[in-house]
Amino acid sequence: MFTKKIDHIGIAVKDASARLSLYEGFLGLKDVHIEELPSRGIRVYMIKIGESKIELLEPMNEQSEINKFLETKGEGIHHIAFTVEGINQAVELAKKNGLQPLSDSPKPGAGGTTVLFLHPKTTGGVLIELVEGSH
Ligand code: ZN
Numbered sequence: 001m002f003t004k005k006i007d008h009i010g011i012a013v014k015d016a017s018a019r020l021s022l023y024e025g026f027l028g029l030k031d032v033h034i035e036e037l038p039s040r041g042i043r044v045y046m047i048k049i050g051e052s053k054i055e056l057l058e059p060m061n062e063q064s065e066i067n068k069f070l071e072t073k074g075e076g077i078h079h080i081a082f083t084v085e086g087i088n089q090a091v092e093l094a095k096k097n098g099l100q101p102l103s104d105s106p107k108p109g110a111g112g113t114t115v116l117f118l119h120p121k122t123t124g125g126v127l128i129e130l131v132e133g134s135h
Contacts, residue, residue, distance in 0.1 A: 001086035001093055007131045008046070008053035010079040012069050016045050016058040019075075023047050023054060035110050040065050044110045055081070055110070079117070081129035090116050090130050098122060106132070 013019045023029050024047070031048035041064030045056035057066045057078060069078060084090065087106045094101050094116075102117040109115035109131060118128040 001084055001089050001130075003082040003084045003130075005083050006052050007081040007083040007129075007134050008055045009077060010055045010057055010081060010127075010129065011076065012066050012073075012078040013056045013058050013075050014070060016043065016056045019056055020045070023056075029054070033111075036060060037110060042066055046110065079127035079129050081115075081131050083134055084130045084132055087114050087116060087130055087132035094118055106130075 011019075020032070024032060029047045029049055033046040033048075035044045035046065036042075037044060038060065041060045043058045043060050045058065047054040047056065059066050059070065066078070091101045091103075091105060100119040100122040102119055106114045106116040109129075111134065113131050113133045115132075116130045118130070120127045
């Protein structure tokens with residue numbers, strides 16, 4: 001497995017429309033793609049910036065998986081995502097390297113990608129997402 005670039009930076013927000021004035025209005029990033037992930041209770045705003053993206057994560061409902069983060073830490077940087085090849089080997093490889101995957105296998109992510117998260121307690125405090133199939 002290897003990585004070529006930072007795919008995106010995930011940012012937890014309570015209300016994306018309030019934050020879009022910064023990214024879209026102030027910073028002039030007009031390429032915004034909105035996608036809902038009902039199984040995770042998240043509405044994702046993918047904002048393209050060069051070869052990378054800013055990913056705003058907004059809760060869709062009370063059960064949203066982002067709510068716990070918002071309640072305990074408030075709005076802010078949630079994770080950093082690396083584009084990788086060979087994500088199917090990532091679980092085994094991560095464990096060999098003393099890292100703890102958050103799931104037993106990679107899962108579907110936004111935009112038809114496959115993703116795997118690594119627990120921040122094993123990465124020095126950073127929630128890391130591995131992404132394959134991003135474009
Ligand atoms: Zn992400």
